[in-house]
Amino acid sequence: MKRNAIAIKLSVILSTGAVLLMPVAACCAEAGSEPTGGGSWLSLLFYVVNFALFIWILVHFAGAPVLKFFADRADAINETNARAEAALTEAQNLANRSAECMSRLGAEKKQLRADLDAETAYMANRIRELARETALRIVRDTELTGQAITEAAQRRVRALLAEATGRRARELMVKSFTPDDQTRLLRGFEEKLAQEARR
Amino acid sequence: MKGSRVAKRYARALLGLSEDRNQLETWAAELERLARIADAPEIALRLASPEVSHEARIEAMAKIAERLELSYPLRSLAVVVARHGRIADLTAVSQSYQDQLDVLLGRARATLTFAREPDAQDTEAVVRGLEAVVRKTVIATVKVDQALLGGVVAELEGKIYDGSLATRLSEAQRRLVG
Numbered sequence: 494m495k496r497n498a499i500a501i502k503l504s505v506i507l508s509t510g511a512v513l514l515m516p517v518a519a520c521c522a523e524a525g526s527e528p529t530g531g532g533s534w535l536s537l538l539f540y541v542v543n544f545a546l547f548i549w550i551l552v553h554f555a556g557a558p559v560l561k562f563f564a565d566r567a568d569a570i571n572e573t574n575a576r577a578e579a580a581l582t583e584a585q586n587l588a589n590r591s592a593e594c595m596s597r598l599g600a601e602k603k604q605l606r607a608d609l610d611a612e613t614a615y616m617a618n619r620i621r622e623l624a625r626e627t628a629l630r631i632v633r634d635t636e637l638t639g640q641a642i643t644e645a646a647q648r649r650v651r652a653l654l655a656e657a658t659g660r661r662a663r664e665l666m667v668k669s670f671t672p673d674d675q676t677r678l679l680r681g682f683e684e685k686l687a688q689e690a691r692r
Numbered sequence: 693m694k695g696s697r698v699a700k701r702y703a704r705a706l707l708g709l710s711e712d713r714n715q716l717e718t719w720a721a722e723l724e725r726l727a728r729i730a731d732a733p734e735i736a737l738r739l740a741s742p743e744v745s746h747e748a749r750i751e752a753m754a755k756i757a758e759r760l761e762l763s764y765p766l767r768s769l770a771v772v773v774a775r776h777g778r779i780a781d782l783t784a785v786s787q788s789y790q791d792q793l794d795v796l797l798g799r800a801r802a803t804l805t806f807a808r809e810p811d812a813q814d815t816e817a818v819v820r821g822l823e824a825v826v827r828k829t830v831i832a833t834v835k836v837d838q839a840l841l842g843g844v845v846a847e848l849e850g851k852i853y854d855g856s857l858a859t860r861l862s863e864a865q866r867r868l869v870g
Contacts, residue, residue, distance in 0.1 A: 648869065648870070651868060651869050651870060652869045654868065655865045655866075655868035655869045656865070658865070658868065659861055659862075659864070659865040659868075662861055662864075663841065663858075663861060666841050666842065666857060666861070667841065670841065670842055670857075672808070674842055675807065675808055675842050675843070676814070678842050678843035678844070678855060678856075678857060679810075679814050679817065679818065679843065679844060679855070681843075681855060682818065682821070682843060682844055682853070682855030683817055683818065683820075683821045685853070685855060686818075686821030686822060686824065686825055686853065687821060687824065689825050689853070690821070690824035690825045
């Protein structure tokens with residue numbers, strides 16, 4: 494927008510200048526027809542006035558835009574310059590910081606290694622303790638399981654023995670049970686009932 | 693449960709009809725006979741059939757009672773039971789009547805299971821022992837079960853008195869196992 498306005502103003506100035514210089518061309522042509530060395534003061538005055546008029550129009554119409562253009566341009570250049578300087582300062586700061594970091598890096602690396610060594614030692618100790626506890630627990634569990642298996646086996650053996658004994662006893666009883674035995678059992682039962690009745 | 697309550701009511705009503713103990717005993721036997729007949733599968737099925745009308749069912753029960761030569765109250769009971777659709781409850785009525793009669797007469801019923809066929813003396817001795825325990829007259833039903841090996845088991849008023857050899861053997865086995 495701004496450039497367009499400047500271009501319009503410049504074209505107006507140039508057109509006006511051209512129109513004003515038209516009489517100059519005519520006068521020059523007229524003077525050219527006269528013999529050499531015959532110039533007049535009137536012609537010089539005309540040129541001077543003409544030139545002054547040209548300068549006035551030029552200053553009046555084109556002065557302000559041209560000055561503004563150059564002022565804007567100067568501002569833009571100054572601004573760019575300031576930005577470049579700020580960027581340079583920032584870059585220098587960063588470079589300084591980077592240098593500091595680089596100088597600190599060694600110490601940090603050493604610290605980090607020490608921390609890692611301490612952590613590793615702690616973890617190794619912890620793992621060793623856990624392994625010891627687990628081993629003890631496994632031993633304990635194994636002992637308990639062993640006891641349980643032993644007891645179960647003993648119970649099973651006792652049950653098998655009892656069953657076999659019972660079976661054998663039943664066979665013997667069936668084989669050798671006599672009416673006297675039945676009578677004796679009935680007397681025992683009657684005695685039991687009598688005790689129950691006395692309660 | 694509902695049938696049981698109904699059976700108790702019928703039994704109580706029948707018991708209330710007479711105070712003569714001998715008559716009550718007779719009625720118990722007659723009621724048992726009637727219940728057994730009504731509960732026989734071929735008769736029970738026919739009486740329960742929807743093809744048989746209500747009147748025919750009542751008439752059938754009256755005829756059964758007549759054929760069994762039951763006394764008048766039992767004949768009436770058979771008709772009343774049929775009229776109220778309670779023929780299927782007759783067995784429960786009979787059982788309930790028997791229970792209530794036992795209570796009334798101070799009796800208890802026991803089931804004696806012997807390992808071997810007992811003689812009358814042995815049965816009498818066990819019954820006497822049971823009577824001493826419950827202080828009632830005990831009417832015993834005798835059974836034989838050789839699986840008991842020896843001795844006797846008595847069931848009286850929901851309680852078991854076990855004097856069998858099989859049980860002693862089982863206990864000994866349990867002790868052996870620990």
